Amino acid sequence: MKLQQLRYIWEVTRHNLNVSATAQSLYTSQPGISKQIRLLEDELGVEIFARSGKHLTRVTPAGESIVELASQVLRTVENIKHVAQEHSDDRRGSLSIATTHTQARYALPPVIADFTRKYPDVALHMQQGTPKQIASMVSEGQADFAICTESLELFNDLILLPCYRWNRCILVPKDHPLVAVSEGSGLTLECLADYPLVTYTFGFTGRSQLDDAFKTQGLTPNVVLTASDADVIKTYVRLGMGIGIVAHMAVDEVADQDLVALDATHLFDSSTTKIGIRRGTFMRSYMFEFVERFAPHLTRDRVEAALAAGPRHEHEIFHDIELPIR
Numbered sequence: 611m612k613l614q615q616l617r618y619i620w621e622v623t624r625h626n627l628n629v630s631a632t633a634q635s636l637y638t639s640q641p642g643i644s645k646q647i648r649l650l651e652d653e654l655g656v657e658i659f660a661r662s663g664k665h666l667t668r669v670t671p672a673g674e675s676i677v678e679l680a681s682q683v684l685r686t687v688e689n690i691k692h693v694a695q696e697h698s699d700d701r702r703g704s705l706s707i708a709t710t711h712t713q714a715r716y717a718l719p720p721v722i723a724d725f726t727r728k729y730p731d732v733a734l735h736m737q738q739g740t741p742k743q744i745a746s747m748v749s750e751g752q753a754d755f756a757i758c759t760e761s762l763e764l765f766n767d768l769i770l771l772p773c774y775r776w777n778r779c780i781l782v783p784k785d786h787p788l789v790a791v792s793e794g795s796g797l798t799l800e801c802l803a804d805y806p807l808v809t810y811t812f813g814f815t816g817r818s819q820l821d822d823a824f825k826t827q828g829l830t831p832n833v834v835l836t837a838s839d840a841d842v843i844k845t846y847v848r849l850g851m852g853i854g855i856v857a858h859m860a861v862d863e864v865a866d867q868d869l870v871a872l873d874a875t876h877l878f879d880s881s882t883t884k885i886g887i888r889r890g891t892f893m894r895s896y897m898f899e900f901v902e903r904f905a906p907h908l909t910r911d912r913v914e915a916a917l918a919a920g921p922r923h924e925h926e927i928f929h930d931i932e933l934p935i936r
Contacts, residue, residue, distance in 0.1 A: 613687060615650040616680035618643050619658055623677050624750060627659065627666040682890070685751065689892035700895045704733040708744040708753035710814060711839045713883065716859045717936070718757070721904045729896050740838070741813055748888050754897065756886035757904075760813055768886040769916055769924050773905035774934045775880040778820065779861060780872040781847050781854035788853065792872040799827050799877055806834040806852030814838045820855060823878045844869065859936050882933065889921055907931055 618632070622643065625631045633640040644664075651658055658673035659666040669677060695703055709718065714736060726734060737744075737753055741761035747753040749765045756762060762770050780797065782788050791801055803824065810817045824831045834852050837843050840860035847854040847869065854869075861871045885901060885908070887893075898910040916924035 611650065611653060612646075613683070615646045616683055618646050619650065619673075619677055620680050620684060622647070622659070622666065623669060627668070629666065681751075685888075685890055688751070689890070692892040692894060695894070701729055702731040703894060703896065704735065705755075705897060705900060706735040706737065706753040707755050707757060708737045708739065708747040709755075709757040710741060710744065710759075711738060711841075712814075712857055712860055713757050714738055715841070716857070717883070718904070721900070725896075725900055725903055728899075732896055745886055748886050751888065754887070754891065755901075757883065758886075759881050759883050760818065762884055762886040765886070766921055767889045769889060769919075769921055771885040771887070771901065771905070771908050771913060771916060771924070772928055772931075772933055773883045773885055773908065774936050775882050776857055776859055776936045777875040777880045778855055778878050779858045780874050781844060781856055781861070781866070781869050782872065783847070783850075784868065784870050786853070786870070788872060789870050797872060797874060797877060799824055799829055802853070802855075802877070803829045803831055806832050807855060808835045808837075808843050808846050808852040809833060809855040810840075810843070811836040811838050819879050819881055880935070887917065889917075891917075893917070905934075907933070 618636075621632045621636060622629060625635065629640050629643055633643050636643075647658065654676070656672040656676075657670050658676055660668045660670055692703075707718075718736075722734065726732075735753075737747060739747070741758040742764065744753075744756045744758050745762050745765045745768060748756040749767055756768070757773075762768055780788065780792075780802070788797065788801070788805070791797060809820060812818070812821070821831075832852075835843075835846050837846075840856045843854045843856055844866065846852070855874070858871070858875075861869075885904070893913070898913060901908045901913055902910065912927055916927045919927060
């Protein structure tokens with residue numbers, strides 16, 4: 611049994627049993643991968659993949675267990691490499707962050723700027739996607755950290771670290787009637803329901819809390835346009851398509867001077883942004899520091915305790931911490 615064979619079966623599974631696509635991603639030949647998989651199956655005495663002719667059709671029950679164990683072996687090998695790097699040079703390496711547009715655009719820039727000044731030899735990679743895609747990237751080892759608000763709980767192998775709470779505001783042009791309402795009797799969900807809304811796509815940036823708030827009041831919001839990008843939402847507010855509901859952190863006092871941000875914290879439950887880390891990840895010193903720079907209460911001791919506690923138990927470490935509000 612070779613590590614290369616274990617990597618092949620893991621990668622074939624990740625590529626939906628497409629051996630050709632796997633070969634391209636690994637810069638090797640399709641026949642070579644097929645041969646090594648057959649040799650591994652012959653050695654183990656079981657089929658890892660069921661076949662129809664030359665095509666792989668599904669992972670067998672035995673194969674599912676073998677692929678999962680192969681994944682653990684490959685992660686252990688990576689951790690061994692990281693341990694060696696940590697002891698040879700703890701200021702050099704790489705850090706891959708998977709996150710949403712809102713975090714990348716509004717929450718992360720000052721943290722990344724400070725981090726890269728201190729660690730110029732750490733290559734920083736940022737990948738953006740939907741919250742579910744982001745969580746999957748970390749779960750599958752394609753990124754070190756997932757930073758977002760939604761979907762992390764769907765993946766049982768992620769340790770979730772709460773970073774901060776945030777809420778929403780209503781964005782309108784300066785002459786909009788809601789400006790006077792906000793200054794007078796105050797905004798209500800009922801008055802918001804009277805206007806067309808432009809807000810986040812479902813599954814992004816706490817959208818579920820927004821929908822729940824209207825539903826609890828027996829209201830149906832008139833959502834006319836959704837987007838995953840707060841800047842896109844602002845664009846269509848400016849075009850007069852509707853009023854915008856965005857994360858408060860997404861308001862730029864300089865760039866958005868033509869709009870008015872009306873406080874909506876009394877209308878919606880706050881949302882919590884978290885960092886997701888795959889169970890078993892070897893955390894290098896600069897990774898702990900990045901986490902603490904992003905959320906100062908996430909000290910190395912607390913993060914190590916959460917990693918040791920394991921998924922679904924890490925909340926016990928943070929239950930008495932008052933999260934900052936952004």
